[in-house]
Amino acid sequence: MQADRLWFGVPGDLETRTGGYGYDREIIGGLRALGHPVEILHWPGDFPQPGLDTLEIVHDSLRALPDGSDVLIDGLAFSAMPGVVAAEACRLNLTALVHHPLCLENGLSVSDAARLERAEHAALPHARRIIVTSPETAREVATRFSVPPERITVVLPGCSPRKRATPSSPPLILSVGSLIERKGHDTLIDALAQLTDLDWDARIVGNESADPPLASALRQRARDRGIANRLTFAGMVENAESEMMKAAIFALASRYEGYGMAFAEALAHGLPIVGCRTGAVQEVVPANAGRLVPPDDPRAFADALRELLEDPVLRANVSENAWRAGQDLPGWPVAAQQVAGCLAEARRLNRIGHRE
Structure with missing residues (x-):
């Protein structure tokens, strides 16, 4: 018997190379591999601040679905349109996928x-179930938005097949994250400017279209700090694995992460990590796999x-610890199975609600 059809609401371009969209793509592929038909509802990209036209487009697409349809909606949209989800919650089986609270950006x-x-x-009370990507986000959703914890399911992002990095020389410091304020690339640039006496190269890989003025300001910051010749802004890449394979250190100075998929991928490639003690980063990165410092502290x-950089033996030891931690991370098939189970539970709750 064919599994129930799922509609997946995604705002913006699903192919955008960010952790959130990457999670969505992997879950869609994993559910399809499990035999679940998934139809994508492509919505405009002006979330989380949608205009009236966008809200009408989204609402029309939901109105067109049959009663009792299973609908999984990315939190970038779900949490930003309470009126729409409230209007459809009694008719549709709605599940929210929250990568991190929008208000914490x-x-x-x-x-x-x-x-x-x-x-x-x-908005969130209208979801039968809420999927989050880390225990940190689960706690945040439960406490900040008064959501009963039993309605929240943690589904950690999976990792691609593990391949150990083979660092180049000089050591390459790699950062992977969209050029937005939350990722703290300004902190990284100011930190690199304090290391000009050492031998290294650096690359920042990430989408530059989310905040073009900031992307321009970061490039200027690198020039002002005198490191533009050693720091490459690579923009979006099709697959960050090739970047990880050449790196010696992964460095991302995020001010907040709902999970931090790039950190997990770095572990899976055996990269020592330098990051910040904030959000879910502390849950993802073991203490012996890197160095976590306070956010917004370029000196630290x-x-x-x-x-x-100065101690290759230490770097090799930390790399080994990162590699071992990376082997314990779940794969994407596990994540897809967990999402499928959560959707089945949401469907069960929906049927109980209708009987009552």
Whole structure:
């Protein structure tokens, strides 16, 4: 018997090379491999601040679905349209996929952050189940938005097949993350500027279209700090694995992460990690697999990088610890199985609700 059809609502371009969209793509592929028919609802990309036209387009697409349909909606959209999900929650079996709370994105004005938090607080109760990508995000959703913990399911991102990096010379410091304020690339640049006496190259791989003025400012910052000739802005790449394979150290100064898929991928390639003690990073990166420092502290970040750059033996030991930790990370088939189970539970709850 064919599995129930699932509609997956995705705002923006599903092929965008970010951790969130990567998670969505892998889950869609994994569910299909398990025999679950998945239809993608392609929605405009102006979330989490959708215009009225976008909300009408999204609502029309949901209205067109048969009663009782299973619908999984990326949190970038779900949490930003409480009116739409409230209108369809009694008719459709809605599940939200929350990568991290929208109101915790860096760079928001106080009023925008407050507006998004209100929207999330109003929208999330209409989900039969909420899938989150880390225990940290589960705690945040439960406490910040008053969601009963039993309605939240943690599905950790999977990792691609593990391949150990073979670092080039001089050591390559790699950072992977969209050029947005939350990723802390300004902290990384200021830290690298304190290491010009050492031999290294650096690359920042990530989408530059989310905040073009910031991307331009980061390039100028590198020029102002005198490291533009040693730091390459690589933009988006089709697959970051080839970048990981050449790196000696993974460095990402995120101010917050709901999970941090790039950190997990770095572990899976045996890369020593320099990051910040914030959000779920502390849950993903074992203490012996890198160095975690306070966010927004270029001096501490530079000191952690210096320690690894100056001591090849230490770097090799930390690399071995990272490699071992990476082998324990779940694969994407496991994540897809867990999502399938969560959707089945949401369907069961929906049927109980209708009987009542």
